[in-house]
Structures are given as C-alpha cells and as structure tokens.
Amino acid sequence: MRYLIAGLLALTPSLALADTLDKGDSAWILTATALVLFMTLPGLSLFYGGLVRNKNVLSVLMQCFAIACAVSLVWLIVGYSLAFSHGGAANAWIGGLSHVFFDGIGRDTLEGSMPKSLHGLFQMTFAIITPALIVGAFAERMRFGAMLAFSVLWVLGVYVPVCHWVWGGGWLAELGLYDFAGGTVVHITAGVAALVAALVLGRRQDWPGQAMKPHNMTMTVMGAGMLWVGWFGFNGGSALSADGNAAMAMLVTHISAAAASLAWVALESIKFGKPSALGIATGMVAGLGTITPASGFVGPGGALLIGLAAGVVCFYMVLVVKQKWRIDDSLDVFPVHGVGGILGTLLAGVFASTELGVFSGYGFAKPDYGMLQQVGVQALGVAATFVYTGVVTFLVLKLVGLFTPLRVTAEEEAQGLDIALHEERGYDI
Amino acid sequence: MKMITAVIKPFKVDDVRDALAQIGVQGMTVTEVKGFGRQKGHTELYRGAEYVVDFVPKVKLELAVVDERVDQAVEAIAQAASSGKIGDGKIFITALEQALRIRTGETDDDAL
Numbered sequence: 001m002r003y004l005i006a007g008l009l010a011l012t013p014s015l016a017l018a019d020t021l022d023k024g025d026s027a028w029i030l031t032a033t034a035l036v037l038f039m040t041l042p043g044l045s046l047f048y049g050g051l052v053r054n055k056n057v058l059s060v061l062m063q064c065f066a067i068a069c070a071v072s073l074v075w076l077i078v079g080y081s082l083a084f085s086h087g088g089a090a091n092a093w094i095g096g097l098s099h100v101f102f103d104g105i106g107r108d109t110l111e112g113s114m115p116k117s118l119h120g121l122f123q124m125t126f127a128i129i130t131p132a133l134i135v136g137a138f139a140e141r142m143r144f145g146a147m148l149a150f151s152v153l154w155v156l157g158v159y160v161p162v163c164h165w166v167w168g169g170g171w172l173a174e175l176g177l178y179d180f181a182g183g184t185v186v187h188i189t190a191g192v193a194a195l196v197a198a199l200v201l202g203r204r205q206d207w208p209g210q211a212m213k214p215h216n217m218t219m220t221v222m223g224a225g226m227l228w229v230g231w232f233g234f235n236g237g238s239a240l241s242a243d244g245n246a247a248m249a250m251l252v253t254h255i256s257a258a259a260a261s262l263a264w265v266a267l268e269s270i271k272f273g274k275p276s277a278l279g280i281a282t283g284m285v286a287g288l289g290t291i292t293p294a295s296g297f298v299g300p301g302g303a304l305l306i307g308l309a310a311g312v313v314c315f316y317m318v319l320v321v322k323q324k325w326r327i328d329d330s331l332d333v334f335p336v337h338g339v340g341g342i343l344g345t346l347l348a349g350v351f352a353s354t355e356l357g358v359f360s361g362y363g364f365a366k367p368d369y370g371m372l373q374q375v376g377v378q379a380l381g382v383a384a385t386f387v388y389t390g391v392v393t394f395l396v397l398k399l400v401g402l403f404t405p406l407r408v409t410a411e412e413e414a415q416g417l418d419i420a421l422h423e424e425r426g427y428d429i
Numbered sequence: 430m431k432m433i434t435a436v437i438k439p440f441k442v443d444d445v446r447d448a449l450a451q452i453g454v455q456g457m458t459v460t461e462v463k464g465f466g467r468q469k470g471h472t473e474l475y476r477g478a479e480y481v482v483d484f485v486p487k488v489k490l491e492l493a494v495v496d497e498r499v500d501q502a503v504e505a506i507a508q509a510a511s512s513g514k515i516g517d518g519k520i521f522i523t524a525l526e527q528a529l530r531i532r533t534g535e536t537d538d539d540a541l
Contacts, residue, residue, distance in 0.1 A: 034511070
C-alpha cells in the first residue's frame with residue numbers, strides 16, 4: 001500500500017514531502033522485477049509446457065513468450081498510464097493518459113523512493129504474467145493470432161482497469177481493499193478469464209474420453225520450482241521497498257507454499273493412495289496464489305493456515321471443475337488461481353487482524369474497520385472483480401471471434417499445434 | 430541356428446546381458462518395446478484424472494545362436510530375468526535359415 005500513499009502524495013505536490021531515491025529500495029525492486037519476469041519466462045512456460053501433450057509443447061511456450069512481448073508494448077504505449085496515472089474525474093474507474101509512451105518519465109523521475117521507470121517496469125511484469133496464466137485454459141486448441149489479439153485486448157479491457165481500481169487509487173483502493181500483490185488484480189482476473197475462455201472455446205476434441213496426460217513432468221516440476229523462487233519477487237517486491245514489510249511478505253509467501261504443497265499431497269495420498277509430483281507442484285502454486293493478496297498484511301501463523309486452506313480448497317475445486325462441471329479448463333487455471341485468489345483475498349481480511357494471538361497480522365485498512373468490515377470490503381472486491389472480468393472476457397472473446405476463428409480446425413488440433421501453427425516440433429529425438 | 434527372442438522387464442536387462450556374456454554369447458540386439466500380457470497395463474493419475482495405460486514398457490532381446498548353445502542361452506535368460514512376479518516376460522525360439530557377417534563374408538555358424 002506504500003506506493004498508493006506515495007502515488008497520492010505525488011498527485012498533491014504542495015503537500016508531499018519531496019521524494020528521495022533510496023538505493024536499497026531501488027536495488028531490491030530491480031531484482032524483484034527480474035524475478036517476476038523469470039516467473040513467466042521460463043517458469044510458467046515450462047510449468048505449462050510440460051503439462052500438455054508433446055505435439056503442443058511449442059505452442060504453449062510460444063504463447064507465453066509472445067504474450068510477454070505484446071503486453072510489454074501495450075504497457076509502454078498506454079497500459080501503465082491508464083493503470084497508474086491519475087484519471088481526473090474518472091479516477092475511481094480508470095487512470096489518465098499522462099504517461100502514454102511513458103511520457104514524462106525520465107531517469108530522474110521518482111515514484112516513492114525508486115525511479116518511476118522501475119515502477120513501470122516492475123508493474124509491467126505483473127501485466128505480462130496475468131494473461132500468460134490464462135493460456136492454461138485454452139491450451140492445445142486456440143489459434144495463435146486470435147490468442148494474441150485476445151491477450152492484448154484483455155489486458156486493456158480487464159487487467160488495466162482492475163489494476164487501477166486496486167493499486168492505482170481507484171474505487172477499491174479508496175474502500176481499503178487489501179490486495180498486496182494481486183489476489184484480485186492477477187489471480188481472480190486470470191482465473192475467471194480462464195473459466196470463461198474454456199467455456200467459449202469449448203472442450204478439446206475427445207476430452208474427457210481420451211487420455212491427455214502431461215508429456216513431461218520433469219519440465220513441469222522445474223517450472224514450478226522457478227515459480228516458487230520468482231514469487232519471492234512477486235510478493236516481496238510488492239512492498240515496493242526493501243524493509244520489514246518486504247521481508248515479512250516473503251516469509252509468509254514461503255510458508256504458505258510449503259503448507260499448501262503438503263496439504264495437497266496429504267489429501268492425494270488419502271484419496272488416491274499415492275503422493276504425486278504434479279500434486280506437490282500444484283499445491284505449491286495454489287499456496288502461492290492464495291497468499292498473494294494477503295502477503296503484506298498477515299503473519300507467518302496466518303500464512304500457515306492460509307496455505308493449508310489453499311491446499312485443501314483448490315484440491316477439491318480441481319476435481320469439481322473437471323469432473324463434476326466437465327469444463328475443459330485444460331491446465332486447471334480457475335480452480336488453482338481463481339479459487340486461490342478468491343480464498344486468499346477473503347482470508348486476508350481475517351488474518352490481518354491483530355487479535356488472533358500467534359495467527360495475528362498487521363491490522364485492517366482503516367482505523368474504524370473491524371474484521372467484519374474488512375472481510376466485507378474483501379468480498380466486494382472479489383465479487384466486483386469476478387463479475388467484471390467474466391463479462392468483459394466474454395465480450396473480448398466474441399469481439400475477436402468476429403474477425404478470426406478462435407479455434408484451430410479439428411484436423412489441425414489432431415495434428416498438434418506445433419506443426420499446424422508453427423511448422424516446428426518440440427522434440428526431434 | 431536359432432533366433433532367440435526374449436521380452437523381459439526393463440530393469441532385468443543388465444542381469445540378462447551379464448548372464449549371456451558369461452556363457453560366451455557374443456552379441457545381441459536390444460529394443461525398447463511396449464505391449465501387454467497377463468500383467469495388463471497400469472493406471473496413472475494426474476490431478477485426480479485417471480488414465481489407463483494399456484501397454485507396459487518392456488525390452489526385447491534378439492540373439493542368434495548356434496543350435497548347441499540354445500538351451501544354455503535360454504536357461505541363462507530365464508534365470509536372470511526372473512523375479513517370480515507376473516510380467517517377467519517370455520522367450521521365443523525360431524529357426525534361422527541363414528546368417529552373414531558383413532565385414533568378412535563369413536556365413537551361418539561362422540558368422541555368429
């Protein structure tokens with residue numbers, strides 16, 4: 001929240017203390033920026049790449065890579081400005097155009113105690129990973145061009161506004177929504193978009209009748225490990241300073257990941273007989289996604305409980321979405337990220353309380369808020385993000401669908417996207 | 430001359446190779462194969478989704494031996510490949526009509 005305050009101060013220069021550059025803060029955020037990009041390239045790419053069949057591995061890597069490139073340009077051109085600059089009369093909903101093309105941001109421009117260019121870049125890496133997460137929902141069947149158009153429009157239509165609501169001084173920030181590193185902004189938006197995309201595009205051919213098992217679990221577990229490490233930058237960096245807040249955010253992030261991993265494999269062992277590598281890696285992602293909104297507001301005791309809850313709830317939601325609802329969210333983006341984001345955003349309002357003994361956190365957003373008010377704001381944030389994302393994602397997909405088919409042909413799908421769309425193969429051995 | 434074809438469990442390959450080397454077998458061809466017998470397949474579970482794998486990985490050995498070595502070779506394979514459990518594999522013996530060593534032009538028994 002520190003950057004919010006810094007942002008507000010920057011808007012009222014007459015009242016603001018002069019910002020001064022802090023080399024420690026800047027050094028940490030420079031590092032954290034690299035860590036968050038590392039989560040997408042190659043962390044998430046490998047995690048997803050290993051989970052698809054070998055005829056589609058390149059298409060998934062390619063989608064993550066291309067999203068990173070395209071979203072970077074969108075962020076430079078207009079995304080950062082609309083998310084983080086002041087939107088005047090419309091500021092509750094969307095930012096302004098004062099930083100289009102990073103206009104007005106030079107070497108000496110500061111955002112809090114770091115260069116503003118660094119703030120823009122750090123936030124860019126979040127804008128990259130969010131649409132990249134959605135790739136898991138439509139993997140193995142979406143056309144490349146349609147995917148790219150969807151990702152760009154989705155970032156503009158969903159990510160940027162929600163980011164502004166929560167982190168750019170918009171209406172949810174005003175209400176005191178606790179979302180430290182992206183429970184609503186990143187995980188709920190990506191998760192809900194994944195669910196909608198899976199429904200709009202439809203199931204993969206022959207799913208669920210035919211086996212579509214991961215082709216390279218080693219790659220997936222490697223990618224998962226990179227995600228865990230990168231998440232230190234994601235949550236620890238969201239303190240936007242190199243201080244106790246960052247350190248505590250990193251600690252609770254780690255504890256939640258560990259707890260959720262073990263909870264997942266424990267359940268798996270009880271229910272299916274054996275603990276699996278995919279289980280421990282998926283539990284880890286669930287634990288990390290779930291602690292994300294809470295990471296700056298809770299203590300390690302709270303993080304332990306949040307992690308355990310993440311492991312249990314996301315575990316069952318994977319089964320519900322795939323086996324009960326029969327929705328082919330192919331790599332389980334909604335049950336892991338969407339549900340984790342919802343759970344974590346709600347639990348942030350609980351474990352921020354200073355009155356839970358060893359499970360206490362660091363207090364609520366406003367002096368007159370109790371747990372009920374804070375959880376109420378959290379629930380409102382979840383509901384608003386969920387509904388807005390659902391509607392706009394649907395519209396964006398339909399819009400793109402007017403110009404180009406979203407899906408490859410049945411023949412291309414059977415052949416595999418690597419050959420059909422890229423004329424390459426992942427493996428020639 | 431006989432062609433011995435053995436389909437065995439993959440982790441027994443080294444034992445079988447050693448056993449055959451000990452009785453003086455000079456060479457064989459090894460192929461990774463899949464198939465099913467009475468062992469049937471197995472199931473795999475990914476995030477709770479169950480996949481039945483019908484074909485089990487095995488290793489196929491092919492070796493050509495002179496008639497008087499056949500019983501010895503078969504016994505060596507059978508002994509080394511046995512774990513006593515279902516899925517240990519099978520050994521097939523077929524008649525071999527001709528053999529030729531490419532480098533020297535030797536034929537039949539001399540070529541083995």
